[in-house]
Every structure is written in structure tokens, then in C-alpha cells.
Amino acid sequence: MSRQRVLYLNTVSRSLRAAVVGFALHEPETSDAPQVEVDAVIPYQSVHEAILDGWRVVHFPDQRLDINPEQVGAFGYEFILERMVGEND
Amino acid sequence: MTSASNLGLLNDDQVASFIINGYIIVEPDLAADYHESIISALREMPENPGGHIVEALPEIIGVLEDPKVKGALTSLLGQKYVRDPGGHIHMNPPLTRGQPWHQDERFGRGHQDRDVDHIRQLMFMYYPQDVDAEMGPTVLLPGSHRRISSPESMVTLVNLRGQAFSIVKAGSVLLTHYDIWHAATGNKSDRVRYMIKFPLSRTQENNEPSWNHDPTSLPAVRQRLDGEHPSLLSRNEYETDHALRVRTWNNIAGTAAMPLQSGEHLGGPWPVSGGATTASRQRRDMPQLG
Numbered sequence: 001m002s003r004q005r006v007l008y009l010n011t012v013s014r015s016l017r018a019a020v021v022g023f024a025l026h027e028p029e030t031s032d033a034p035q036v037e038v039d040a041v042i043p044y045q046s047v048h049e050a051i052l053d054g055w056r057v058v059h060f061p062d063q064r065l066d067i068n069p070e071q072v073g074a075f076g077y078e079f080i081l082e083r084m085v086g087e088n089d
Numbered sequence: 090m091t092s093a094s095n096l097g098l099l100n101d102d103q104v105a106s107f108i109i110n111g112y113i114i115v116e117p118d119l120a121a122d123y124h125e126s127i128i129s130a131l132r133e134m135p136e137n138p139g140g141h142i143v144e145a146l147p148e149i150i151g152v153l154e155d156p157k158v159k160g161a162l163t164s165l166l167g168q169k170y171v172r173d174p175g176g177h178i179h180m181n182p183p184l185t186r187g188q189p190w191h192q193d194e195r196f197g198r199g200h201q202d203r204d205v206d207h208i209r210q211l212m213f214m215y216y217p218q219d220v221d222a223e224m225g226p227t228v229l230l231p232g233s234h235r236r237i238s239s240p241e242s243m244v245t246l247v248n249l250r251g252q253a254f255s256i257v258k259a260g261s262v263l264l265t266h267y268d269i270w271h272a273a274t275g276n277k278s279d280r281v282r283y284m285i286k287f288p289l290s291r292t293q294e295n296n297e298p299s300w301n302h303d304p305t306s307l308p309a310v311r312q313r314l315d316g317e318h319p320s321l322l323s324r325n326e327y328e329t330d331h332a333l334r335v336r337t338w339n340n341i342a343g344t345a346a347m348p349l350q351s352g353e354h355l356g357g358p359w360p361v362s363g364g365a366t367t368a369s370r371q372r373r374d375m376p377q378l379g
Contacts, residue, residue, distance in 0.1 A: 008245050012321050019321050024247035035187040036274050038222040038256075040248035075236065075246060 002084045003028030007055060009047055010076030014061050016048040021076045028085065047079045055081040097160030101306040104298075105313045107165060107208075108337045111234035111266040114257060117155035123148075124260040127217040131178065131283050140175035142285060149285060152215050158262055164300035165208050165264065165341075166291040173210075176287040181225040181276045188272040190230070190243045203268060205235045206336035210267035213287040218280075219259045225276030226254040227263065227284065231319035234266035235333050243270070251320035297343040304345065311347055314338060316357075 010022035020042055024034050044050040047057065061077035099107070107113050130146055138145035152158060153172065162170050193212065203209070220226045230249055254274070255263050265271065267288065276282055314334045318327065332349065339346040 008247075010246065010249075012326075020250070021321050022246050022249040024245060032186060034247045036190075036228050036248055036252065036272060038226070038254055038274065040252075042248070042250060075230075075233075075238065075243070075249065078245060 002086050005083045005085055007043075007050065007081045007083070009044065009050060009079045009081065011047060011061075011079060012076055014063065014077050016051070017046050018077070020044055020046060047081070050081055055083050058082050097157040098299075098301040099161055099164035100301045101298075101303060101310050102313075104164060104300050104341075105310045105338070107264075107266070108334050109313065109317055110231040110319050111269040112229060112231065112253075113161060113165075113264050114255070115157050115161045115262045115264060116258070117152055117157050117260055117262060119151060119155060119260055121259065123151060124217045127285075128283065131180075131217070134178075137178055137180070140177070142176045142178060142287070146178075146285075149215070152260075152262060153213075153287070158213075161262075161264055162211070162213075162289060165211060166289060167293055167295050167299045167341075169292045170289055171292055173288040173290050176285070179273060179282075179284040179286060181273055181282040181284070183276055183279045183281065185225065185273075185276045187225065187228075187274040189240070190246050190249075190270050190272050191240055192238065192268050192270055204340075205237065205268070206333045207340045208266060208291065208337065210288060210290045212265045212267055212269075213289055214255070214263040214265070215285045216255065216257050216261050216263070217259060217283055217285070220255060220257050220261075220282055221278070222254065222256055223276070223278040224280055224282040225274050225278075226256050226282075227271055228252050228254050228274050229265060229269050229271040232330070233270035233320075234268040235330060236270070237268075238270070249320075295341050295343040298341070298345050302342075302345055307345070307347060310338070311335075 005028055006026040008022075008024040008026075009020050011018040011020050023042055023044075025043070026034060044053065051057065057079055059078070059080035061079060064077075099113070103113065127146070127148060130148060134145060143149060214227060229252070231251055231253055255261075257263070273284075315331050318330065335347060335349055339349075
């Protein structure tokens with residue numbers, strides 16, 4: 001049985017080449033949710049870089065209007081990626 | 090009357106830093122045994138006193154009255170700031186998990202209308218013991234106090250570029266803009282981490298800067314407000330953010346307000362081959378992250 005690793009990457013725009021500003025990796029195992037770590041290192045600088053490493057995008061961020069000049073809103077654009085691992089991986 | 094130097098007022102550069110980043114760390118002039126006595130008192134408390142911190146721990150007034158702390162608060166909230174009702178003692182015992190990212194009370198109890206271009210309310214966080222990386226330091230996202238985000242929109246966010254941790258020595262006070270994104274992180278150590286938190290508010294608008302202002306520093310302040318970003322931003326966020334920062338300065342600077350329009354951020358080195366096409370774009374794409 002293969003299982004799904006899930007990686008959230010937040011980027012500064014909808015472009016696959018945009019800089020990553022946040023991430024969360026959910027491993028397919030019984031565990032607590034990932035949390036903020038003092039020594040965390042952003043694993044990829046762009047979604048494209050993650051694709052090159054074998055990740056597959058399963059959710060692309062929606063277009064946002066972003067036309068309110070008075071607000072700086074939600075943090076980045078959220079891509080969700082997956083990578084399947086087998087029992088023996 | 091306490092003189093400006095004795096009061097420990099901030100200077101223009103420090104106020105600009107606060108506007109840009111949304112926080113400042115103050116180290117009060119209190120002896121180590123003062124902080125140790127606070128820890129002892131906290132350990133002896135049978136339960137959390139909730140918002141009745143000063144009644145349960147009257148010694149805490151010593152930190153609130155420290156000249157450096159008062160100077161920073163006066164600088165950021167004006168001469169007649171007040172401590173609001175409430176507050177909270179955070180006890181983070183060993184092996185606790187971290188909190189999710191949040192803004193305090195941003196969506197409820199009449200807080201929806203808080204200004205993103207002003208400093209009306211601060212959060213005071215006092216750490217009576219050293220806090221190292223293992224002890225669950227508070228994490229905050231510099232510059233996030235101008236982002237209005239619901240808890241639901243933050244729920245998938247975990248590690249963020251530019252996140253900063255309150256790894257501080259005993260007695261330090263972290264003053265943050267009330268709206269900064271923050272969270273307690275997990276305590277991986279075998280020690281308890283205490284933090285005492287109070288909200289404080291401005292009660293009147295400034296007619297002039299309430300900090301140690303020097304008019305000759307305005308060009309340098311403007312350069313920072315226009316071009317310095319603590320995190321990566323999209324283009325529209327970048328433009329919005331630096332306008333809001335100048336407006337924040339103007340809302341607290343009284344007679345030292347500056348024009349909203351400026352070309353300061355357009356200046357800088359010529360582009361290099363293979364890089365960004367303008368200096369401002371280069372600063373936006375490659376901010377000096379703390």
C-alpha cells in the first residue's frame with residue numbers, strides 16, 4: 001500500500017517560480033501535526049524546485065482579487081503537493 | 090519630571106524599526122534577583138490568577154515602572170498610555186506542544202476595526218527567566234501586524250520565512266504591536282518557561298513625537314520605511330505595506346509627519362546582469378531578513 005506525503009508550500013505569487021515563504025510537511029504516519037521549529041529550513045525555494053525533486057502539485061492556489069489597497073491579507077499563495085511512498089520506502 | 094534620557098525614550102531609528110517589524114526587545118535595568126523573585130512567586134501560585142495578575146503578583150509593577158520599559162512604551166503609545174484590564178500569565182511546562190499562529194482577538198469583541206496604520210495598542214511580554222531555543226520561545230512574524238488574517242486562513246501555516254523567536258535573557262521585555270502574528274512554540278526542555286503578558290493602550294493622539302526625535306534623521310527613516318522589508322512580499326503587498334508604514338509614522342509623529350509620496354525607494358545601485366531590473370525590485374525580491 002502506498003501512502004501520501006503532503007507538502008504545503010506558500011509562495012509570494014501564483015507562479016510556480018515564485019519564492020516560497022512558508023511550508024508544512026505532513027508525513028503519512030501517526031504523529032502530531034507539524035509545528036513551528038526554531039531550526040526549520042525551508043526545503044525548496046520554489047514550487048518548481050519541488051517538482052524537480054519529484055513532488056506533484058495536487059492543488060493550485062486560486063486567483064485572488066487583492067485589490068483592496070488598505071489591506072495586506074493572507075500570507076502567500078498556497079500550493080499543496082504530494083509524493084507517494086510505498087511500505088518499503 | 091523625568092528627563093528624556095533617564096526615561097529611556099526610543100530614537101527615530103528604533104521607532105522606524107518597530108513600525109517595520111512590529112516588535113522591540115527591551116532589557117530593563119533590574120537586578121537578577123528581582124527576576125528570580127518573580128519566578129519564585131510564580132512557582133508558589135496555586136493557580137493562574139487570570140487577568141488579576143497585579144493583585145496576585147504586585148512585584149510585577151517593578152518591570153512596568155522600569156525607566157527603559159516606560160521609555161519604550163511612552164515612545165510608542167504616547168505620554169498618557171494605560172495598562173488595559175486583563176493580561177495573562179503563560180506557563181509553558183516541559184514537553185508541551187506549540188500554539189498555531191494567531192493574532193490576539195482580531196476577530197471578535199469589537200476588535201475588527203483596529204487600524205493597520207497606527208500604533209494604538211501594544212502587547213507587553215515579560216520573560217523572568219532565560220529563554221533558549223528549547224524552552225518554547227514565542228515566535229512572531231516580523232511585519233505581520235499589518236496583515237489581517239482570520240484564524241481559519243492561518244490554519245495550514247507552520248514554518249514561515251523570516252519567523253523570529255524570543256530567545257532572550259532573563260528579565261527581557263518583548264513589546265509587540267497588538268496585531269503581530271505570534272505563537273508559543275513547543276517546550277522541548279525539562280524547564281518551565283513563564284511569560285507574563287499585558288495589553289497597553291494609547292489614550293491620546295500625539296501632537297509631536299513622543300520619542301527622542303531628531304528632524305535630521307527623517308531622510309534615513311524614510312529610506313527605511315520605503316525600502317526595508319522583513320519578509321518576502323508580492324508586488325501589491327509591497328506597495329501597500331510601505332504606504333501603510335509611512336501612514337503609521339504620520340499617525341504617531343504629529344508635526345514630524347512626512348509626505349506620503351516619495352521616490353526614495355527607487356534610488357540605489359544600477360541593476361546587474363542576471364538580477365532584478367531596479368533597485369527597489371531587488372530589495373523586494375531579496376530583503377535583508379533578520
